[in-house]
Amino acid sequence: MKKIMVLLFFSLLQLSLFGQTDMDEQLAQHYYSNGELDKALTYYEKLIEKSPTKFIFFRCYDCYMAVSDFKGAEKLIKKQIAANKNDLDYQVLYGQYYRETNQTDKAQKLYNEMINSLKANSTGILELYNAFKAKNENDLALSTLIQGRKLLKNTYPLNFQFAEIYKTMGETDKMIKEYLDLVDDYPGYSSNIQSVLALQLDFSSENTTAVDLLQNSLIERIQKKPDVQIYNELLIWLYIQKRNFAGALIQVLALDKRLKEDGRRIMDLGKICVENKAYEIARKAFRSIIDLGENKPFYYDAENALLNTRFLEITSSRKYSNDEILATINDYEVTLNRVGKKRSSLPLILELNYILAFYADQAEIAIKNLNEALNLVGLTDTQIAEIKMQLADTHVLGGDIWEASLLYMQVNNNFKQEPIGHEAKFKNARIFYFDGEFDFAQSQLSVLKESTSKLIANDAMNLSILITDNFGLDSNYQAMSWFSTADLFIEQHKYIDAFQLLDSIQSNYPTHSLGDEILMRKSKAMQIQGNWNEAIVYLDELIKNYSTDILADDALFQIADIYENQLNDKEKAAEYYKKILFDYTGSLFAVEARKRFRTLRGDKIDVDEIDFE
Numbered sequence: 001m002k003k004i005m006v007l008l009f010f011s012l013l014q015l016s017l018f019g020q021t022d023m024d025e026q027l028a029q030h031y032y033s034n035g036e037l038d039k040a041l042t043y044y045e046k047l048i049e050k051s052p053t054k055f056i057f058f059r060c061y062d063c064y065m066a067v068s069d070f071k072g073a074e075k076l077i078k079k080q081i082a083a084n085k086n087d088l089d090y091q092v093l094y095g096q097y098y099r100e101t102n103q104t105d106k107a108q109k110l111y112n113e114m115i116n117s118l119k120a121n122s123t124g125i126l127e128l129y130n131a132f133k134a135k136n137e138n139d140l141a142l143s144t145l146i147q148g149r150k151l152l153k154n155t156y157p158l159n160f161q162f163a164e165i166y167k168t169m170g171e172t173d174k175m176i177k178e179y180l181d182l183v184d185d186y187p188g189y190s191s192n193i194q195s196v197l198a199l200q201l202d203f204s205s206e207n208t209t210a211v212d213l214l215q216n217s218l219i220e221r222i223q224k225k226p227d228v229q230i231y232n233e234l235l236i237w238l239y240i241q242k243r244n245f246a247g248a249l250i251q252v253l254a255l256d257k258r259l260k261e262d263g264r265r266i267m268d269l270g271k272i273c274v275e276n277k278a279y280e281i282a283r284k285a286f287r288s289i290i291d292l293g294e295n296k297p298f299y300y301d302a303e304n305a306l307l308n309t310r311f312l313e314i315t316s317s318r319k320y321s322n323d324e325i326l327a328t329i330n331d332y333e334v335t336l337n338r339v340g341k342k343r344s345s346l347p348l349i350l351e352l353n354y355i356l357a358f359y360a361d362q363a364e365i366a367i368k369n370l371n372e373a374l375n376l377v378g379l380t381d382t383q384i385a386e387i388k389m390q391l392a393d394t395h396v397l398g399g400d401i402w403e404a405s406l407l408y409m410q411v412n413n414n415f416k417q418e419p420i421g422h423e424a425k426f427k428n429a430r431i432f433y434f435d436g437e438f439d440f441a442q443s444q445l446s447v448l449k450e451s452t453s454k455l456i457a458n459d460a461m462n463l464s465i466l467i468t469d470n471f472g473l474d475s476n477y478q479a480m481s482w483f484s485t486a487d488l489f490i491e492q493h494k495y496i497d498a499f500q501l502l503d504s505i506q507s508n509y510p511t512h513s514l515g516d517e518i519l520m521r522k523s524k525a526m527q528i529q530g531n532w533n534e535a536i537v538y539l540d541e542l543i544k545n546y547s548t549d550i551l552a553d554d555a556l557f558q559i560a561d562i563y564e565n566q567l568n569d570k571e572k573a574a575e576y577y578k579k580i581l582f583d584y585t586g587s588l589f590a591v592e593a594r595k596r597f598r599t600l601r602g603d604k605i606d607v608d609e610i611d612f613e
């Protein structure tokens with residue numbers, strides 16, 4: 001019983017001490033936060049005796065210095081150094097104490113002793129370097145590295161640390177030299193250096209001093225050491241970061257030839273150019289591989305890539321002339337004649353006939369070719385569905401919408417649970433919408449709004465809302481009928497007929513709720529034709545007159561996308577993406593707008609943390 005009482009006593013005493021310590025910490029924090037450091041010091045002096053942690057130490061030291069108790073501060077530092085001989089933070093702070101108390105000579109002496117006492121040990125050198133750097137003692141941090149390099153010689157590369165401190169000190173040329181010296185000795189660090197430089201240099205900024213320094217340094221080293229491959233690779237990488245794809249191609253062609261890679265590196269660059277919509281340079285890259293000869297390993301890949309690049313350039317950027325269309329068609333036909341029309345060449349067949357129908361005004365020829373393609377040997381069910389979908393689209397273009405409907409229904413019946421089946425069902429619903437059968441179209445769209453394909457679900461929802469909002473009253477049927485027919489005319493590239501109907505709605509029904517939709521359709525017609533500035537005019541008018549309607553954020557996103565990807569005006573694009581983020585916070589386009597804004601600004605942090613002003 002006596003033992004139990006003793007244990008209980010000591011337990012209560014321990015709890016009491018813990019409780020007192022906790023109270024002291026709270027009071028110390030309270031007074032410190034309020035700037036009453038003289039009162040805080042009373043409690044920190046107690047705490048440092050019980051728990052001499054680094055956090056408590058620095059708080060206590062701050063209080064001593066604040067109340068000008070310099071002897072107390074020095075006594076505290078000496079005691080902490082004695083108890084933690086290997087912790088350089090305290091010794092660096094001791095030097096700062098000397099400086100703050102006007103004992104500069106002692107501070108310098110202490111720092112010199114610390115640097116001069118370094119051993120040929122990378123861990124100790126880096127610890128002292130980091131301790132100085134943490135206190136913004138950049139000159140001392142640099143001196144530590146210089147001494148460290150003497151001691152370590154070539155046993156440990158300190159280039160990253162030198163580059164880091166030179167960047168902090170604003171000596172960009174020296175920073176770049178350190179990185180290039182490192183990759184000179186250790187080529188394996190190339191990808192690491194690229195990652196670091198990508199974070200430290202702003203390749204999109206108009207102020208390109210640092211980037212120009214890097215470029216000039218690489219060119220100079222290439223001239224001095226033409227056989228060192230890594231410098232050429234870094235220069236190619238740099239050109240790609242700057243989107244100077246023409247410069248990158250020159251370097252790649254030279255390197256590919258010297259290393260006898262038969263176009264491998266050129267092929268990679270061509271693909272990068274396609275991804276970045278630098279189609280002209282991509283075509284030059286693929287053409288250079290073709291020029292190497294049919295016996296080279298990348299010849300056929302380059303040939304297909306060249307055709308696909310031209311297809312993307314025509315269909316995405318709408319950059320073409322009639323002569324270019326005819327030349328592209330000829331290139332496809334030459335290739336198909338050589339490889340043959342078969343299952344493996346189906347992608348080329350589909351691309352050729354898409355261009356014939358939608359850009360060369362040869363829908364009838366395309367329909368004939370696609371019907372022949374259905375008879376190719378060995379086609380999969382999916383490939384047959386792809387042909388039927390394009391055939392149906394071409395029938396819509398040619399005016400036979402009910403033949404298109406039959407094909408869409410066939411695909412839908414065969415792929416009810418697949419994305420291509422959902423797409424077919426949606427396009428078939430549009431056929432009835434075009435024909436003025438709004439109730440039946442609506443019944444089909446209601447099912448599609450639950451589609452697993454987000455794109456099809458959104459398209460179905462948008463068309464469903466269009467019908468719901470603008471059809472139902474007797475007085476609205478004529479306007480809605482004209483509008484759906486105009487929609488069909490746009491699909492058929494009959495733009496004059498479409499605009500006449502859309503203008504008729506505005507003339508006869510000036511207050512009709514289709515006003516914003518009419519402007520959106522006119523913009524779509526201009527975009528199909530590649531008239532990007534005219535398209536923006538209609539979208540701007542929509543935003544101005546219908547800023548609170550459902551299509552306003554859509555119009556903003558389309559304008560931003562046109563500026564970014566068609567007109568190459570990144571500043572204007574960022575302006576419109578930013579407007580979505582601020583004025584339409586609940587927009588479905590907000591996530592994508594946020595991502596694109598961040599990319600255009602080159603932000604390294606989340607957009608939520610950016611000060612937009």
